[in-house]
Amino acid sequence: MTEVDSGAEQITSSSRIKLHELASRRDGNEWIIGRIATGRCVAVPDEGIRAIRLLDEGLSIAQVATHLGSDGEAEDDEDGIDVVQFARDLAGLGFIAAVDGNQIPQSAAPKSSFSMLHPHQVRFALSPIIPIFVLCLLLSATVSAVRRPDLRPNYRDLLWSQQGSAVMGLTIAASWILLVLHELAHLIVARAVGVPARINFGTRLQFLVMQTDISGIELASRRHRMTAYLAGIAVNLTVASLAMLTLALVSPNGTSARIIAALVLISLLPLTFQCMIFMRTDLYFVLQDFMRCRNLYDDGRKYAAYLLQRTLHTGTETNPPLHDPSRILEPIERRAVRLYSIGLVAGTVMCLGLMAIITLPAEYTLLRSAISRLGPNYTRWEHLDAAFVLASICGTNALWAVTRWKSRAKRNS
Known part of the structure; x- marks a missing residue:
């Protein structure tokens, strides 16, 4: 380049x-x-x-x-x-x-996503009425769940059908739709402030993610920054609350009720990922903003690397003592970086460990089972079911690998 x-x-x-x-x-x-x-x-x-x-x-x-x-x-x-x-x-x-x-020759600015949306068209996203509406929905759904224990999410809600392909199909379709709405919420709020914003794919350790680049939101007021950071979470909570309130109105024994109950859980499960602040999730940016840190992730990573090097380091004339990179930071930012580095290391080790002992063995088992069901002794439906599983797992991993490679190539260019 x-x-x-x-x-x-x-x-x-x-x-x-x-x-x-x-x-x-x-x-x-x-x-x-x-x-x-x-x-x-x-x-x-x-x-x-x-x-x-x-x-x-x-x-x-x-x-x-x-x-x-x-x-x-x-x-x-x-x-x-x-x-x-x-x-x-x-x-x-x-x-x-x-x-x-x-x-001065200028590099072309990165193309924004949904460029047809202009700030004046989405200014409503900055209205203080919206978070009040979301909180009222969430409170109503919480009260309903307290009063009716049968409405509370359970892992069995995901298994709404005996057909595995039907369960996977609904989960994948609903998850992708929610993911697009989640990221679109970030983009709309950022665009309302005047920030171009771009939606693309990215990776977080072993996870393939869709992400919205809202660089420039740092120049907005704190209320607008927080609205942009939390907009995606608000979408998930809104969908889950509406689904739970709808579930309270329908017959609990029908297929529609089982599907709605699954949607409640599908909407809430991504919020567990948002709590993984060691992977720069939405809540990471909220924490970084509140702690007034410039780059909590990079500073935390540098401090963790410094601690590792110091553990393995022996000071000599030819091997001078190491310098703590957090020393140049303000006291409050220094404390935040040091604490964050602990969570960064612990979370990363935990995620990679779970991938090694749970995710990879589970995917291997599913792949082996799917390949065996492509043989002549199985029905056409079983062939389709196996092909769906293979396409889902292989497609996701291929997309992760391509996204990871492109990200590394862009950083090194």
Whole structure:
């Protein structure tokens, strides 16, 4: 892949730069600035935002440095900034449109999903009435389950038919529909804020996931950020609540009641995955936001790697002592990263362990059984049932492998 020239090398102390339209918000002792169109964001100190505003007014870099220095923040002061290097960093982030009147070539912004949706068309998603409605539905369903124990979800609800293919067919179809609605909810809220948002496939350890890239939502208000993070969970809870309330109104002995009961459980089961915050789920982003962490996952992973290296490390003259990567973080963020690293390691080991002792043996058994039922001694229906199982397992694993390979290729490009 050819890398687009960011224009950083053109910048000198006499340069005047033109910035792209940038959004910003205060975040503790820093500012979050970025381009909503590309989703690129960065945290800068107070003098950084002041430098950006002065540059945006058309001052040269030398003039900006003078202005900052006149307030006791000279660029060679330890609390100040090197304005030339700062401007070059902004160019590397794609925040600069032109240097001394020369336009900087721009990489094409990633194409957004459902581009026909415009912010004004989905502004309703930001209404405070929606979370109140979801909470009322959830409360009503909870009260119904308390008053009628027969409505409470049970694993047997998934086994609504004696035909395994019918059970798998409903589970797969309903799960995919819910998954699309879940991700579409993230996209709609982000689009209402003005963030482009893109839906694609991704992987989390051994799991194939559909995910929505809402990079740029960090520039929105906290209420809008939380609405975007929790929108998918709200969809699952809404569907489960509506299904349970419907179940309370129909005959408990019919096929329709068994299917509705299965839908309740199918809607709720994905929420257990959301609790796995060590895999950057929706609740991970909620936690990261509340703890005011910039990148909880990467910082936690680096700290866990540091602990492992320190355990195996022996300090010598040729093998200097290791440096704790969390030391550069603020105290509250440092504590969050260290605690998160414990859950990150424990959760990862647990998931990979369960895959080794449960998932892989179960898939192997299903595959072996399905292959044996393709023989001549079985009926056509059994052939179709076996083919369905083979297609489901092999197709899912093939899609996981392709998605994983594409993700790695994109990171290395």
